[in-house]
């Protein structure tokens with residue numbers, strides 16, 4: 001039994017932490033919920049008990065806390081995660097702020113659970129698209145080696161939190177946009193997070209760098225184009241992969257089918273392939289459209305879909321928490 005706090009408890013990811021913990025009957029002694037001043041006093045139910053949200057401030061962690069889950073954006077993690085760490089509280093952070101620090105493990109339990117051993121008080125949860133991509137990529141890397149990857153993503157508006165959903169839901173009724181620079185309803189934006197000097201977006205660089213860090217291989221050549229689409233929940237990725245070694249396509253199917261985290265949906269004769277509407281509300285990573293890329297010697301195309309709020313964020317965080325707890329016993 002642990003004393004757990006959630007920073008960003010009223011947000012899309014924060015609320016999903018609670019949902020997943022309820023589903024898993026998570027053992028909690030005391031639970032503390034934090035958000036901005038505007039949410040102070042908001043009531044949230046967890047396991048038939050009512051909790052009041054507290055406004056986050058520098059004294060918020062003067063409590064019997066063992067672990068804090070952060071999901072309130074990079075600036076909050078930047079300021080408050082060190083405060084928690086200095087008090088001996090372990091932070092699992094959903095923002096991108098700490099992910100690329102050398103001393104911070106960036107963890108997807110199916111891929112690199114062992115890196116958690118090296119934590120120094122902060123453990124990072126990777127970017128949503130990266131999480132769903134690295135699970136199949138790790139299997140391919142171990143069996144065939146990875147030379148190059150081209151990611152093209154189709155990302156749901158819930159990836160931008162409640163504000164992203166609002167742009168889509170309102171925009172379907174009337175011309176409206178607030179979170180994004182253009183309407184997302186009936187549109188597609190090749191723009192996620194800020195643009196950088198080199199012409200990439202931060203989201204694209206996150207996918208490239210985080211994939212290398214999680215797979216522990218800087219030699220893999222990776223490029224990415226990340227795109228926002230008018231879908232509520234569920235990110236899709238087209239991954240074009242160049243393997244180091246030859247493969248038989250049927251072995252690739254078997255490899256993915258051997259993973260408990262993956263569900264292969266690939267029966268083109270019956271129009272069966274992964275889609276966001278299938279992934280929504282589940283914890284699986286769905287893979288389909290598995291086929292050779294005939295333009296390369298060892299080329300492979302796959303289509304990967306997962307619920308960005310669950311496996312892409314909250315479920316992965318709770319799995320990290322479970323790893324931590326098992327390690328403490």
Ligand SMILES: NC(=O)c1ccc[n+]([C@@H]2O[C@H](COP(=O)([O-])OP(=O)(O)OC[C@H]3O[C@@H](n4cnc5c(N)ncnc54)[C@H](OP(=O)(O)O)[C@@H]3O)[C@@H](O)[C@H]2O)c1
Nearest residue numbers: 008010011012013035036039071072073095159161162313
């Ligand atoms: N959505 C995704 O697919 C996804 C995936 C992976 C990672 N993440 C990351 O998770 C974090 C949260 O995302 P989200 O989608 O849950 O966003 P969200 O729905 O907009 O929720 C943001 C949360 O942060 C809280 N917050 C904002 N300003 C605060 C402040 N000054 N002090 C304390 N709390 C504050 C909000 O509280 P109020 O309600 O009081 O404003 C709310 O609880 C972000 O870092 C995001 O990058 C999101």
